[in-house]
Amino acid sequence: MTAGSGRVTQAQVARLAGVSQAVVSMVLNGSDSLRITPETRDRVQQVLRETGYTVDIMGRRLRGKSNQILGVFTYESVFPSGVADFYRPFLLGIEEEAEAQGFDLLLFTSGGRRDGRRRIYDQGTNRLRIADGSILLGRHNDPQELAQLVEEQFPFVFVGRRESPTGPISYVGADYVAATREVHEWLWGLGHRKIGLLSVTEENEPTLDRRTGYEAAARKHRRPPLVFLADDPALALRQALDEGVTALLVESSAMADGILACAHDLGLAVPADLSLVVLGDADPSQQPSAHAVPSTPTDWSMFRIPRHEMGAHAVRVLVELLADPKPRQLVLPCTFHEGATAAAPSTVHIR
Amino acid sequence: MTAGSGRVTQAQVARLAGVSQAVVSMVLNGSDSLRITPETRDRVQQVLRETGYTVDIMGRRLRGKSNQILGVFTYESVFPSGVADFYRPFLLGIEEEAEAQGFDLLLFTSGGRRDGRRRIYDQGTNRLRIADGSILLGRHNDPQELAQLVEEQFPFVFVGRRESPTGPISYVGADYVAATREVHEWLWGLGHRKIGLLSVTEENEPTLDRRTGYEAAARKHRRPPLVFLADDPALALRQALDEGVTALLVESSAMADGILACAHDLGLAVPADLSLVVLGDADPSQQPSAHAVPSTPTDWSMFRIPRHEMGAHAVRVLVELLADPKPRQLVLPCTFHEGATAAAPSTVHIR
DNA sequence: CCCGCGTAGTAATTCGAATTATCAGCGCCG
DNA sequence: CGGCGCTGATAATTCGAATTACTACGCGGG
Numbered sequence: 031m032t033a034g035s036g037r038v039t040q041a042q043v044a045r046l047a048g049v050s051q052a053v054v055s056m057v058l059n060g061s062d063s064l065r066i067t068p069e070t071r072d073r074v075q076q077v078l079r080e081t082g083y084t085v086d087i088m089g090r091r092l093r094g095k096s097n098q099i100l101g102v103f104t105y106e107s108v109f110p111s112g113v114a115d116f117y118r119p120f121l122l123g124i125e126e127e128a129e130a131q132g133f134d135l136l137l138f139t140s141g142g143r144r145d146g147r148r149r150i151y152d153q154g155t156n157r158l159r160i161a162d163g164s165i166l167l168g169r170h171n172d173p174q175e176l177a178q179l180v181e182e183q184f185p186f187v188f189v190g191r192r193e194s195p196t197g198p199i200s201y202v203g204a205d206y207v208a209a210t211r212e213v214h215e216w217l218w219g220l221g222h223r224k225i226g227l228l229s230v231t232e233e234n235e236p237t238l239d240r241r242t243g244y245e246a247a248a249r250k251h252r253r254p255p256l257v258f259l260a261d262d263p264a265l266a267l268r269q270a271l272d273e274g275v276t277a278l279l280v281e282s283s284a285m286a287d288g289i290l291a292c293a294h295d296l297g298l299a300v301p302a303d304l305s306l307v308v309l310g311d312a313d314p315s316q317q318p319s320a321h322a323v324p325s326t327p328t329d330w331s332m333f334r335i336p337r338h339e340m341g342a343h344a345v346r347v348l349v350e351l352l353a354d355p356k357p358r359q360l361v362l363p364c365t366f367h368e369g370a371t372a373a374a375p376s377t378v379h380i381r
Numbered sequence: 382m383t384a385g386s387g388r389v390t391q392a393q394v395a396r397l398a399g400v401s402q403a404v405v406s407m408v409l410n411g412s413d414s415l416r417i418t419p420e421t422r423d424r425v426q427q428v429l430r431e432t433g434y435t436v437d438i439m440g441r442r443l444r445g446k447s448n449q450i451l452g453v454f455t456y457e458s459v460f461p462s463g464v465a466d467f468y469r470p471f472l473l474g475i476e477e478e479a480e481a482q483g484f485d486l487l488l489f490t491s492g493g494r495r496d497g498r499r500r501i502y503d504q505g506t507n508r509l510r511i512a513d514g515s516i517l518l519g520r521h522n523d524p525q526e527l528a529q530l531v532e533e534q535f536p537f538v539f540v541g542r543r544e545s546p547t548g549p550i551s552y553v554g555a556d557y558v559a560a561t562r563e564v565h566e567w568l569w570g571l572g573h574r575k576i577g578l579l580s581v582t583e584e585n586e587p588t589l590d591r592r593t594g595y596e597a598a599a600r601k602h603r604r605p606p607l608v609f610l611a612d613d614p615a616l617a618l619r620q621a622l623d624e625g626v627t628a629l630l631v632e633s634s635a636m637a638d639g640i641l642a643c644a645h646d647l648g649l650a651v652p653a654d655l656s657l658v659v660l661g662d663a664d665p666s667q668q669p670s671a672h673a674v675p676s677t678p679t680d681w682s683m684f685r686i687p688r689h690e691m692g693a694h695a696v697r698v699l700v701e702l703l704a705d706p707k708p709r710q711l712v713l714p715c716t717f718h719e720g721a722t723a724a725a726p727s728t729v730h731i732r
Numbered sequence: 733c734c735c736g737c738g739t740a741g742t743a744a745t746t747c748g749a750a751t752t753a754t755c756a757g758c759g760c761c762g
Numbered sequence: 763c764g765g766c767g768c769t770g771a772t773a774a775t776t777c778g779a780a781t782t783a784c785t786a787c788g789c790g791g792g
Binding site (some may be wrong): 041055056058059061086088094 | 748751
Binding site (some may be wrong): 049050051052053056065066067070089091092093094095 | 769770771772773774776777778
């Protein structure tokens with residue numbers, strides 16, 4: 031029965047019920063325990079029902095000093111098309127946990143782009159601040175922007191391990207160190223004695239973690255680390271074979287595809303002559319979900335990054351961060367998938 | 382150099398700059414045209430930059446101002462898992478267009494669920510009002526909530542045609558009427574003379590539109606409509622065959638799968654003995670993107686719903702709506718995919 | 733010399749809800 | 763009969779930003 035103006039306020043309800051606005055608020059919030067007569071309460075509730083009153087969330091949250099909104103900033107597009115469907119598991123976890131924690135999600139899509147990349151600081155101001163806190167994800171992040179965020183003491187959590195010289199950053203990452211070590215251990219157990227690491231040249235945190243895990247495992251077995259840095263798969267494979275490796279840890283599945291092709295060109299059988307393990311399924315060219323593989327359905331031996339859990343935990347950590355602004359770091363274990371590209375070395379290769 | 386206590390307000394900026402809060406507001410909103418000295422303005426802007434001030438969206442909207450934020454409300458989860466990847470094309474279009482228009486997107490995930498479904502009005506609150514306007518999507522919507530939204534005169538656009546008895550609703554839909562008519566026309570051109578429609582029992586807008594298109598086409602060719610309503614595919618197929626149909630328009634691909642199986646059981650070849658056309662790819666069990674089909678890779682004859690475009694246009698319509706609150710409706714054409722389940726009827730069946 | 737006017741701000745109000753301080757009325761006790 | 767304590771409600775304030783109403787100041791013209 032509301033008039034055309036569209037919205038009923040507590041004040042209007044109060045006037046209709048012949049009470050003050052405060053009473054309406056009290057009735058609504060159940061703080062009417064001993065303060066309000068049953069008759070008054072009933073009268074107010076009657077009017078509330080008749081008018082179809084709904085709480086204006088703006089007023090409520092203005093007083094609460096928090097808007098119950100978590101920002102989600104991605105350096106690339108959130109809803110990806112094509113096969114590069116990298117973010118979805120993260121976002122699924124984020125959405126689920128945000129729903130569980132009672133927060134809305136604000137996707138920062140407005141800022142426009144500079145050099146084809148999104149930026150946090152647009153015109154010198156930090157859009158992220160309109161949310162209570164923010165989750166950041168994306169591989170192409172800008173260290174400078176992160177440093178600035180840290181300095182501003184804005185509550186944020188990075189999905190994926192990130193370090194900054196300016197101070198500790200809260201993040202939820204995957205334990206690449208342990209996962210890589212375990213893969214090495216598994217190959218060792220199969221009988222491999224020359225296990226190489228094929229790494230990318232660019233040095234970001236995930237790459238460094240994999241190298242750390244690899245080197246720890248190699249040290250444990252008193253073997254010299256065999257690390258190959260190359261952008262050209264043919265060259266890298268040749269180097270590795272010259273060293274006599276029987277198993278190769280490959281950082282990305284894109285790179286692994288190249289290696290596999292080269293191995294076939296050289297007449298090598300995988301895994302009979304050479305075992306290949308991919309360190310993570312993080313690469314966009316690899317489909318995480320079970321339903322399909324684009325072109326070559328190679329059943330890679332690899333470990334899987336717990337993307338869904340990382341997203342969910344990022345939300346949880348951020349909510350904790352809002353209550354207590356002490357930075358926290360969290361790494362989650364990866365799960366190993368045995369696959370079909372790694373096996374015990376053929377006896378020919380074992381001296 | 383903000384203090385740890387969280388957000389910076391205009392009042393704090395004003396104190397630091399030695400001016401009143403009103404001046405800060407004026408500087409921010411450019412109404413400083415002739416009112417404020419360049420020196421004062423520079424001083425304020427200096428402090429604004431130093432403190433990293435950003436507006437409190439709650440305060441702004443309480444006052445009735447816009448925040449350049451569009452809400453996105455989905456009745457189901459936004460980032461779907463498994464094969465039911467229904468929303469993504471819509472959301473991709475929404476995100477792209479929001480970025481182009483300079484809006485951020487607010488996903489309403491906070492309210493939790495009642496009877497496993499999300500609600501706009503949760504605990505008597507309409508959270509949508511945080512955003513300047515909202516895009517709604519999802520098949521399981523609640524007419525009551527829509528009516529309430531209309532009454533509140535809140536600007537929103539539904540993705541998919543929706544009607545409400547309380548007043549006109551803005552929407553961006555797909556033209557099922559025309560698409561169904563064209564499919565009928567195409568089959569007629571192939572020589573089919575008994576073309577049936579297999580419809581679902583539940584009567585929502587898309588279903589009604591398909592029926593309208595079908596009946597229009599049948600009327601044009603002076604044929605009685607052959608509509609079959611059945612949840613059991615075997616029964617529906619038998620009814621249709623009894624009527625002598627040679628082509629069947631099937632509403633959802635899930636239903637089509639059932640019909641196809643039954644047809645095979647009866648020893649019928651598709652499309653030789655029976656042509657099947659699916660009216661849309663809207664069903665979750667059908668993969669929209671090119672890269673894979675879950676189990677049976679049936680190349681259905683069907684029309685495709687322009688989901689990406691619908692999302693993008695919904696944003697555009699919503700932005701128009703914000704400028705001028707006159708409701709608007711828009712339907713976009715579907716594209717036809719010939720596929721392999723429909724062809725000219727075999728001569729045996731033509732008398 | 734003083735009114736009028738333009739300038740450059742400031743004070744005060746508004747939005748809706750929550751909360752605190754306050755107040756009116758009543759019964760009871762000294 | 764006055765004051766205390768309790769009840770049930772109201773007035774006032776708060777949150778942050780935008781806007782309107784207002785004011786202090788200076789200058790020029792009559």
